[in-house]
Amino acid sequence: MPASIVLSDLSISTPDGRPLLSNINLSFGAGRTGLVGRNGIGKTTLLALMAGERAQQSGMISVHGSVGLLRQSVQVAQGMAIADLFGAREALGTLRRAEQGTATLEELAKADWTLEARIASALGRAGLDVSPETPLAALSGGQTTRARLAALVFAEPDFLLLDEPTNNLDSAGRDTVIGLIAEWPGGAIIVSHDRELLETVDAIVELTSLGVSSYGGNWSRYRERKALELTAAQRDLADAEQRVADIDRKTQDMAERKARKDGAGQRKRAKGDMPRILAGARKDRSQDSGGEAARLGERRRAQAQDAAASARQRIEILQPFSVRLAATGLPAGRMVLVLEGVSGGHEPGRPILHDLSFSITGPERIAVTGPNGSGKTTLLKLASGELLPWTGTVRGPTDFAMFDQAVSLLEPSASILDNFRRINPSADTNACRAALARFMFRADAALQTVSSLSGGQLLRAGLACVLGGPTPPALLILDEPTNHLDIASIEAVEAGLRAYDGALLVVSHDAAFLDAIGISRRLDLGGPQT
Template sequence: MSFITLDSVAAATPDGRPLFENLNLTLGAERIGLVGRNGAGKSTLLALIAGVRAPRSGTIARTGSIGVLEQIPDLSSATRLADLLGVGAAWDRLSRIERGEGDDADLSDADWTLPARLDQALADVGLAGMAAERPAASLSGGQATRAGLARLLIAAPDVLLLDEPTNNLDADAREVVARLLSRWRGGAVVVSHDRALLRGMDRIVELSSLGARSYGGGYDLYAERRALEADAARRDLDHAEREVRRVTREAQVARERKERRDAAGRRFADRGGTPKILLGAMAERAENSGAKEGRLAEKLAAQAQAARAAAEARVERARALGFELPSSGLPGARTVLALEDAAFAWPGGAPMIDGVSWRICGPERVALAGPNGAGKTTLIRLITGDLVPTRGAVRLGAPFALLDQRATLLRDEESILENFRRLNPAASVNDAHTALARFLFRNTAAHQAAGTLSGGERLRAALACVLCGAIPPQLLILDEPTNHLDLASITAIETALSAYDGALLVVSHDEDFLTAIGVERRIALKKRDAEKDVA
């Protein structure tokens, strides 16, 4: 049974820029992972399916109910967990009946199954035992996201629409999302760059300007097929280039042969004795034959050039994001970072970091692990000097750079070039252009405003700004760098970082990313007793 059918659907941005066209997609009781470059229109497609936006053209048929995992709004003090779950009125009705205050309408409309369904939904998302009357504003971000999932379980729609459901969640919360989807028996469309989550999908749909392309199976099969397609594209390009050379060579041979025939004809005419009418006919035949050969050569050359251009475009899409990081010059034995019995607490508060001692030597790759609220961000702020330890010491032995998930060192209103020169004042315009070209911001691309960049472009620009200065950092501190990147950008960043010769200190819940960049050691932080609520 099909719940959603899209027929020849096209969409555009509010300013009229086309996103995709001729998109055909049918969704039944299956889980679809929706992937594609940032800006391809994935969130727009979810809005079209949900009916909150209309397509530019084409039709969308819906035969089932749809549930959307919505962003949690700013919550007032009067909002309770029951309200967040979408059952506030039904819960109040049961409460009135329980107190003996219910009227006939309450008795008639009461949903006696609600308490059991609510308890089961909360248990399924790791919030077992949480009171329905609890103020929603008291929930952590992770708890609020889990409550949003519980709301969908209670509503039990035919189709779930989830847009980056694991962003900013720790490993335990990510597992809750994956478990919910693994048990889901309806339809689901999941926009995500979380490869662990995408592995549980029934198929992957890749969105591009040309529409949607479907790959059966989860992420690993999709990645394997995309790699095979990239190899085929490179082979096609090699063949197309050989064909261009062959056609060019044969056209040159044909021109030289025609020139020899023309020269022989002129010599024959110069000897005299041949009637002019016969010479004219011979010249006309030669001219027609030459023109025909010329047109054929031009047609073959055009076809060969078009085939090469198409093959180049396919290969370019696969390699467009590839770049290399410059050398940091880090000596192998240098102590890059040392924490000695470091602790931190706000005045009058319990310690958030307590008795931390470890060091990074040479080009080590270290991950800070732990649930949300364990103090990873606080520890980074101690390392960067934004906070001062209340006990112990933090010692940096090498230049460092911090890149958070938003690359906040870049000013949105400035161009990439202007950001680079602000952060590297000794660099000339030519130096800046040369450095940015290395990170694929060539010529006019360097003049894009930072605020217009995609997540992957922004991180790439930030890397260029911090790594190509007069003193390149020998320690890169990365705080959830993949949260707002598409899969292609994540792969490019992974490839670059895996070849980086400096030290890395990384906060990330993306296990695939940590494995790809070669993390050698994990330092686990535990949540403090005062914060042991589920994240």
């Protein structure tokens, strides 16, 4: 029987019982499927259910074949080595004893003499040239992810279940992982916000508050279908709103005609032109027909309003985020930032950057690129003044905002609205509210405490507070702004940055993000691969 995973009438809830998705019916076979949806919708939970790590509360999961799960983050136990990921510690120990001449005859008879070469090959395909005995604690986060994926592929399960496999990888690491997945011959279900990776899949499954939808093809094909759905939803909304208006007009016309007719009957009765019994019967019929017409009109109006509400909900999910911002007033010739002969680092005697010189003039958009460990974040800290150079000089910036991955420019214990007021003290309440609404923090949403926000909300709140003011800063400095964000949040950030007319200095491994925000120049630091 071919390997398959079938979900029947499955419902997903949070650990505290809050429902996320209901009545999911999906089937997976050979081929790669991207699983997308906003953070918190249940993607990771769905992978855990399919892997058998969590029991479903309702519905059925039928798995024919073996599965291998790559979690988004794993605590590394003390003393673990790469060999443990492959389940090969004992077998490799036998080979080592054989090399030393201390293995027993029984061990020699059971030894897998090709094991070490096959593990080395698997690690090599993941871009790693390390010994199986290497402690996991000695690896970077990106190297650990690649080693875990290599071990999964080595085990040859029927299905790979991958949770954000390219997070925290540099460009070379991402390319390697994307290549591994593209070559995978079995089934793969991939939770990811990496649009470059999603371009290589065979199908997209989207989870939203409206339910689950499947789309054949890769990310570009999915976006085309979503654009068609948005057009259809906008047409449905216009039709429903027109029906409401038509019903309201007809109801008003009927009410006016009835009022005129009733007025004429009252005048006749007042003159005595109509027998009393006939007048009473006509009055009763008028009341009955008028009441029935009103009830019918209300039913039709309610149906049209429900259709309009449904279309509006679909549009809210499908509609790309867009925003208008005040101008920075940054002239094209103004020198924004200058680094001359800068060297620096975090530990004395161990510089990360050596004799670096570069500048930003006017509204340039510069991406700082290079492998992990090449000094990208160090450069941002030098540019922002958080780190002082050992040699050389840094001039400017005087008017900037720094967005690190924790968006630490926001006060966690304060509300979004209070943060906006602190960063923009001259803005009145109406201006604060209007600016936050442009970034989708309307009404009570602006009163949320910053510490309660998701990653996507946190970055959007930071952008709202900095860019939504009367005069945005001339330079934004961003360090991996899309890490751990869902695609809807990434696209909201992209829209905000596209509307910004100042200078950008950005560290990001997300090529699609850099293209979307209009990077004009790249500063490649090079350096060691980690």
